Amino acid sequence: MTLDLNAALHARNFDVSFTLEATETVAVLGPNGAGKSTLLGIIAGLIRPDSGNAVLGQKRLFKLDRGTNHFLPPHTRGTALLAQEPLLFPHMSVLENVAFGPRAAGANRTNALQTAWHWLTEVEAEEFADRRPAQLSGGQAQRVAIARALATDPELLLLDEPMAALDIHAAPMLRRLLKRVLANRRAIIITHDVLDALVLADRATIIEGGRITEEGSTRQVLEKPRSKFAAGLAGMNLLPGTITGHGLTSHGGLDITAHPEDGAVPGQNGVAVFSPTAVSVFPSAEHGSPRNSFAVTITDLEPHGDQIRVHAGGLSADITPAASVDLGLTPGMRVHFVIKATAIAVYPA
Numbered sequence: 001m002t003l004d005l006n007a008a009l010h011a012r013n014f015d016v017s018f019t020l021e022a023t024e025t026v027a028v029l030g031p032n033g034a035g036k037s038t039l040l041g042i043i044a045g046l047i048r049p050d051s052g053n054a055v056l057g058q059k060r061l062f063k064l065d066r067g068t069n070h071f072l073p074p075h076t077r078g079t080a081l082l083a084q085e086p087l088l089f090p091h092m093s094v095l096e097n098v099a100f101g102p103r104a105a106g107a108n109r110t111n112a113l114q115t116a117w118h119w120l121t122e123v124e125a126e127e128f129a130d131r132r133p134a135q136l137s138g139g140q141a142q143r144v145a146i147a148r149a150l151a152t153d154p155e156l157l158l159l160d161e162p163m164a165a166l167d168i169h170a171a172p173m174l175r176r177l178l179k180r181v182l183a184n185r186r187a188i189i190i191t192h193d194v195l196d197a198l199v200l201a202d203r204a205t206i207i208e209g210g211r212i213t214e215e216g217s218t219r220q221v222l223e224k225p226r227s228k229f230a231a232g233l234a235g236m237n238l239l240p241g242t243i244t245g246h247g248l249t250s251h252g253g254l255d256i257t258a259h260p261e262d263g264a265v266p267g268q269n270g271v272a273v274f275s276p277t278a279v280s281v282f283p284s285a286e287h288g289s290p291r292n293s294f295a296v297t298i299t300d301l302e303p304h305g306d307q308i309r310v311h312a313g314g315l316s317a318d319i320t321p322a323a324s325v326d327l328g329l330t331p332g333m334r335v336h337f338v339i340k341a342t343a344i345a346v347y348p349a
């Protein structure tokens, strides 16, 4: 039972091929406006692509080609979409909200209520059964919304930033709950949070500009990012370029000395990746090899944990507050970023 999808929607510059295995949870990450919600909307049947083809298990969700115009309506797809806001029916009790799906699918009242109780217990929300949605906190309402989604026994659960609207106290409990209910289930979760991706998902897919730019196990994508976006998530600097015999020449023209990973071939597209903590900041060029020294102009300084993060030339460096004061760092100042060759990973991308 897999999901196999390709879809294009020109008005949103969206063109994606996407596959999901049974009982697999995939985190979808990407910048604002990248097309993450569009992907979920297309799978759920709320958005109609211009062309494409999608199959969920035995069910063809849509096939839109020249001559073929097949498009299943949302409620027959076996998908359940959970939005950022819980969107419960305000005039129904919590129990009735959760029983609504099974009722609509044809269950009799007794069975629908039984199912609703089961899922309310699963999300530890039985005590709210008689309340109206307006009498719930954001975290409680989101738990009820999860119960409502699961009560329909969906083949595929679609979660659009389920933690985004919650305060920091409610998020950890919901994350634990999701971890439990997502085990052995097929789900796609949109998130901006690396922790959610690591804790909840087996795989990560990065979408940028309506295209998938990176895919792999969550750990692999974060440990060995190949896109600027994934590097940002992992808190690493990334310079794309061309692999050379001694490292990489970045697209911006920087000649980087490092040890290319085994199997990297000069001339191949690659990336140089290094941590901001591996970057030292000097007021003038530093000689002493094998080191990389790049003249850059500071764009911004910000606190980062107990360090100061210095942004310059599209890169960042973490230094101590004392060093920042000693160097008199300010935006607009010209400095040198210096990185040991051994601290830079170069690999094909």
Ligand SMILES: Nc1ncnc2c1ncn2[C@@H]1O[C@H](COP(=O)(O)OP(=O)(O)OP(=O)(O)O)[C@@H](O)[C@H]1O
Pocket: 011, 012, 030, 031, 032, 033, 034, 035, 036, 037, 038, 039
């Ligand atoms: N209702 C709409 N009509 C037309 N274009 C839209 C509509 N909703 C979104 N778009 C456009 O489609 C593109 C993808 O948007 P989408 O909402 O899928 O991005 P996203 O990755 O979910 O972003 P975010 O992280 O901000 O939620 C964007 O360029 C956006 O402006």
